[in-house]
Amino acid sequence: MSDFLSVSGLRLSYGRTEAVKGIDLEVRQGAVVCLIGANGAGKTTTMRGLSGLLKTAAGSIRFCGEDITNAPAHKIARMGIRQVPEGRQVFAEMTVDENLSLGGLQVGDSADFRRRREAVLDRFPRLRERLTQHAGYLSGGEQQMLALGRALMGGPKLLLLDEPSMGLAPLFVEEIFKIVADLRQDGTTILLVEQNAQAALEIADHAYVLESGRITLEGPAAEVVNDPRVIAAYLGDH
Amino acid sequence: MLAQQLVNGLVLGATYALFALGLTLMFGVLRVINLTYGFYFSVGALVALWLARSVGLPIWAVVLLGGVAAGLVAVVVDGVLLTRLRRTKAGELPSLMVTLGAVLALYSLSAIWLGTEIQRFPFDFVDSSAFEIGDLRISLVQILIVCVTFALVGLLFVLLHYTRVGLMIRALAENEDTARLMGINVDAIVIVVSFVSGLLGGVGGVLIGLNFNAIQPFMGETMMLRGFAVIIIGGLGDIRGALIAGVLLGMFEVLTASYISSSAKEAVAFGALVLTLWFRPTGLFGRKEVKRA
Ligand SMILES: Nc1ncnc2c1ncn2[C@@H]1O[C@H](COP(=O)(O)OP(=O)(O)O)[C@@H](O)[C@H]1O
Numbered sequence: 001m002s003d004f005l006s007v008s009g010l011r012l013s014y015g016r017t018e019a020v021k022g023i024d025l026e027v028r029q030g031a032v033v034c035l036i037g038a039n040g041a042g043k044t045t046t047m048r049g050l051s052g053l054l055k056t057a058a059g060s061i062r063f064c065g066e067d068i069t070n071a072p073a074h075k076i077a078r079m080g081i082r083q084v085p086e087g088r089q090v091f092a093e094m095t096v097d098e099n100l101s102l103g104g105l106q107v108g109d110s111a112d113f114r115r116r117r118e119a120v121l122d123r124f125p126r127l128r129e130r131l132t133q134h135a136g137y138l139s140g141g142e143q144q145m146l147a148l149g150r151a152l153m154g155g156p157k158l159l160l161l162d163e164p165s166m167g168l169a170p171l172f173v174e175e176i177f178k179i180v181a182d183l184r185q186d187g188t189t190i191l192l193v194e195q196n197a198q199a200a201l202e203i204a205d206h207a208y209v210l211e212s213g214r215i216t217l218e219g220p221a222a223e224v225v226n227d228p229r230v231i232a233a234y235l236g237d238h
Numbered sequence: 239m240l241a242q243q244l245v246n247g248l249v250l251g252a253t254y255a256l257f258a259l260g261l262t263l264m265f266g267v268l269r270v271i272n273l274t275y276g277f278y279f280s281v282g283a284l285v286a287l288w289l290a291r292s293v294g295l296p297i298w299a300v301v302l303l304g305g306v307a308a309g310l311v312a313v314v315v316d317g318v319l320l321t322r323l324r325r326t327k328a329g330e331l332p333s334l335m336v337t338l339g340a341v342l343a344l345y346s347l348s349a350i351w352l353g354t355e356i357q358r359f360p361f362d363f364v365d366s367s368a369f370e371i372g373d374l375r376i377s378l379v380q381i382l383i384v385c386v387t388f389a390l391v392g393l394l395f396v397l398l399h400y401t402r403v404g405l406m407i408r409a410l411a412e413n414e415d416t417a418r419l420m421g422i423n424v425d426a427i428v429i430v431v432s433f434v435s436g437l438l439g440g441v442g443g444v445l446i447g448l449n450f451n452a453i454q455p456f457m458g459e460t461m462m463l464r465g466f467a468v469i470i471i472g473g474l475g476d477i478r479g480a481l482i483a484g485v486l487l488g489m490f491e492v493l494t495a496s497y498i499s500s501s502a503k504e505a506v507a508f509g510a511l512v513l514t515l516w517f518r519p520t521g522l523f524g525r526k527e528v529k530r531a
């Protein structure tokens with residue numbers, strides 16, 4: 001058992017329909033773990049369970065030695081689990097700068113805050129050019145960078161990335177994966193959900209395959225990528 | 239005389255704007271149609287009346303404390319009635335029905351307790367002196383009303399745009415789940431928003447009470463309809479729109495009352511509402527929503 005993030009027997013449901021049916025999952029500190037699966041497999045539901053947006057029906061979640069099962073989402077965020085939600089969810093009517101400030105609320109107006117903000121703006125120079133623009137006017141790729149930057153402002157111990165490449169132009173997809181690779185280099189721990197299984201498996205250390213709310217396969221990414229079932233289901237030439 | 243009517247209209251409109259501001263804040267951030275809001279208006283006025291009569295506080299303290307009392311009532315009412323509904327994401331209809339039932343109960347309880355006769359501030363409490371410019375009379379109370387309104391509007395603007403709490407309030411208004419992901423304690427922000435909007439409604443009540451020197455428990459009821467008219471005309475959740483629409487409504491009412499008939503006042507307010515919804519469903523000043531790319 002790793003003492004960083006460990007999930008056991010997690011079940012999550014919407015009313016009477018169970019979307020995640022008892023999964024075990026582990027993320028070691030410094031690792032990039034990817035969770036792949038078809039549309040509707042329960043990836044987003046899992047992420048929302050981890051960040052506390054959904055109440056768990058059963059099972060437990062432990063993070064850094066603490067039981068965070070059913071802890072309120074804002075406490076989980078303050079403990080250092082930062083989610084970049086599916087569809088980016090930037091605050092469209094606020095400026096880029098305000099979005100970043102929201103990510104860094106916890107450190108307030110401190111030296112820490114300014115250092116993180118500089119680091120984020122160095123990582124995403126496009127955001128620096130658009131600081132005073134409303135986030136709603138950014139392109140999809142820029143919004144994704146903002147969503148990532150906002151999460152980094154929180155000084156994450158664990159980043160939950162939910163389909164960061166979704167709906168982006170190919171050039172931006174490449175850029176997003178490059179950023180994830182950079183973050184990995186810097187030692188950031190990441191749980192990455194992707195439909196773009198090929199790219200995700202190339203970048204990850206470890207992989208889980210989710211099908212209809214159950215984990216059907218897991219292992220080192222280098223092995224999973226060569227598994228015939230995975231090749232047939234997710235890595236067909238498309 | 240027109241100038242006098244415009245001044246009176248501005249004063250009345252300022253209180254409408256203040257009242258509507260609290261309503262639009264509550265609706266815009268908490269996303270509930272909370273019909274108890276009109277009751278906070280009555281609470282402000284009734285508490286002010288009691289403080290003036292029984293405690294003998296001066297006018298500024300009465301305005302302030304009337305508002306604070308209404309804000310506290312708003313926090314309690316929201317906490318008791320709506321917290322559970324919000325947790326279960328119950329939607330708008332249940333909260334509409336719950337607050338409708340609650341506000342009728344609150345009005346009738348306060349009518350039983352305090353009676354329905356119109357009550358007035360003590361003689362001399364309201365300084366009746368005035369500036370006179372030719373035929374134009376501007377009373378100290380009118381000046382007080384306009385100054386308090388503009389001061390509160392200014393403070394609200396500063397709160398929302400230049401403080402951390404304001405940043406969190408605006409985040410919550412846009413997207414509750416994402417606000418939680420930022421580490422925002424939504425329950426705490428809901429309390430702040432309830433308090434501020436209750437305070438705005440309550441101060442509105444005190445000011446109207448001072449303006450007409452007539453107070454009774456049901457005064458919030460007709461005000462609630464005006465509040466809806468103002469925030470719909472101004473564009474839901476739009477602070478600037480509520481401000482302009484409130485002032486315009488007050489002016490139109492005063493002008494209608496003096497040049498047509500005072501019973502045509504309501505026809506003007508709600509005629510304007512219907513016409514607005516007809517031609518500009520997002521309100522007169524409603525910006526187009528910023529679309530997510
Ligand atoms: N808000 C919701 N209410 C009810 N069912 C939902 C909701 N969100 C997702 N689901 C269902 O839960 C299942 C898993 O969805 P999701 O976690 O979004 O899948 P993925 O992210 O892997 O595409 C799907 O069957 C979906 O229809």
Ligand SMILES: [Mg+2]
Nearest residue numbers: 043044086163
């Ligand atoms: Mg998803």
